[in-house]
Amino acid sequence: MESNTLKLFLEKGFLLDKEMLDFLNELDDRDVANEILDKIAVVSRKKVITKNLVGDNIDKIKPILFELDGEKKKLVDKYFVNVSISVEVKKESSIEDNVEKVAKYDKDYIAPGNVKILSSPIIASQKLEVRNFVKHFKSRYNGMKKLLMERPELDNLISIDKITGNNEICIIGLVTSKQITKNKNLILEVEDLTGSVKILINQNKEEVYEKSKEILLDDIIGFKCNGTRDFLFVNDFFYPDCHVVEKKRLEEESYALFISDVHVGSNNFLGDNFMKFINWLNGVGSDDKQKETLKKIKYMFVVGDTIEGVGVYPGQEKELVIKDIKTQYDRLAEFYGKIPKHIQIIQCAGQHDGVRVPEPQPPVGEDFGEALHKLSNVHLVSNPSFIEIGGTESNEGIKVLMYHGASMHNVIGEIEELRLANAHSSPAKVIKHLLLRRHLAPTHGATTYIPGEEDCMLIKEVPDIITTGDLHRTDIDSYNNVLIIANSCWQSMTAFEEKVGNVPDPCKVPILNLKSREIRILDFSGDEDG
DSSP states (O other): OHHHHHHHHHHTTOEEOHHHHHHHHHHOOHHHHHHHHHHHHHHHOOSEEOHHHHHHTHHHHHHHHHTSOHHHHHHHHHHSTTOOHHHHHHHHHHHHHHHHHHGGGSSSEEETTTEEEEEOOOOOOOOOOHHHHHHHHHHHHHHHHHHHTTOTTOOSBOOGGGOOTTOEEEEEEEEEEEEEOTTSOEEEEEEETTEEEEEEEOTTSHHHHHHHTTOOTTOEEEEEEEEOSSOEEEEEEEOOOOOOOOOOOOSSOOEEEEEOOOOBTBTTBOHHHHHHHHHHHTTTTOOHHHHHHHHTEEEEEEESOOBOOSSSSTTGGGGBSSOOHHHHHHHHHHHHHTSOTTSEEEEEOOTTSSSOSSBSBOOOOHHHHHHHHTOTTEEEOOBSEEEEESOOSSSOOEEEEEEOOTTHHHHHHHOHHHHHTTGGGOHHHHHHHHHHHTBSSOSBTTBOBOOOSSOTTBOOSOOSEEEEOSSOOOEEEEETTEEEEEOOOSBOOOHHHHHHTOOOOOSEEEEEETTTOOEEEEEOSSSSOO
C-alpha cells in the first residue's frame, strides 16, 4: 500500500514521517488512513503528520480506532502503546447496555432530593454515515432559525434561493467558509437549506467589521444585507443570543456548591485538600452559626473529570497512583460517602471519566462506577445536562446547565480577542460566547461528537446558571442575568499544563445562596480554614 498511502497524503498536501508511513502500510486500510488524516489535520493544523503528533491527539481518533478488527487493534497497540483501545471498547459496549438504565433521565425525571432532570441526553453508539451528520446539522439549523426568527431586527427574512433584485433583505445562514481579501474585507460563504451565497463585510463598516472577527465556522447567524444572488453586502448581523432572564430566587434559604476536575487516581490529586473540604461540610472546626449554614447546603454540582482515567493520553500510566478505572471510582465513592446525606450530588462526565469521549457523553455506568450507583444522594447525568433544583408544585426551581467544556479550547484558539487575553485564565469570557451562539460546541471538528436526531449541544432554553469545568480555574460572571460559574480543580499543575503555560487555581469552591443569589468562593488550598 506504500505508494497508495504516499499518493493519498501527497494529494492532500501532507507529509508523513517514516513511523506513520510504516503504521499505515501495515494497517492497509485506505479509508481508515483517510479518516485519520482528516481528523488529525483539523485538530492539529499541521502539514507534517508524525507518529508523535498522532499520539498527542490520539483521543480525537479513538472513535475511528474502535471500528478496527482485532488484528488491527493489536497493530495500534504496537505503535501507540498507551491507547488502551480494549478499555475504550468496553466503555462503548457499556454505553449501549446502560441506555435503558438511564433512559428515565431523558425528560423531566424527578430524582430524590428535589432534583429534577430536565435533559440528560443519551445517544447509543452506532455506525455513522453522512446522512447522520446531515440530519444533525438540519436539526441544528432549524433550531437556531427558530430562535433567530424571534429577533425583531431580522425583518424581511427570506431564504437564499428567493434572493432577487437588489433590495435590503435578511437571511439566516450557516457559515461554511471565511477569508480576508487583499483589501482587508471579510468574505463569508453561508448556506441555508435552499442554497448558498457569498457575502462581504466591508472594513469601512467599523463596528460590524470588528464584531465579525468573532465569527466561527459553522456559526448560524442572521444577516441584514443588500445585493444580488451573486453577492451580498452585510449591513449588520445577529446571533441567536440568550435573552435577558429574570434573576430567579428560591423562597427558602438554601445553598448549592460547584466543583469539577477532581482527578482521583492522579499523582497530582490534592487528596488532603479534598478531604479538608469534606471535613468542612461535616462541620469540623465550625461554630454554631456556620453549622446552621452547613445544614442548608442542599446541592453539589460536580462538572466532570471526577477521576484521572486510564489511557487518556500517551504516557499517562507514569502519573497514576491508581491504575484501574473501577478502583478510581471506588475511591471517589469513598469520598462521596463521607459527605452529609442531605446534600444531593449531581455529577456529569468529562474527557477523563470512564465513558466515551464523543459528546453528548453518557452518565458514568455501573460497569466502572458501580460504587457511585449505590449512593442514594448521587445523581449521574450526561454531559451536557439540564437540571432544575428547588422547584415546588407552585413555583419553578432554578435551572442549571452543566457542561464540562471540551469545546472551550477551540473557541479560545479561534477568537483573537480571547486568544490575546489568555482566556484560559478567564473561562467566563469563553462561556459568554457559547451563550451568545446558543450552542455549546459551535464548530464541527473542534470536538468529537455523535450526531443525533436532534443537536444535543444546542441551548434550547436559557438557563438560570451555566456551570463548566475543564480549564481548572474559578471564574464568576453573568450574561443577561445568566449566572456563569466556571470551576476550579483538585489537581496540582500537571506536566502538560506547565508545558502549555496553563496555571490552575485549585481547591476553590463557589457556594451560592439560592435565595439571595449571593455567591462566595471558599478556599481549601492552604492550611487555613475554608
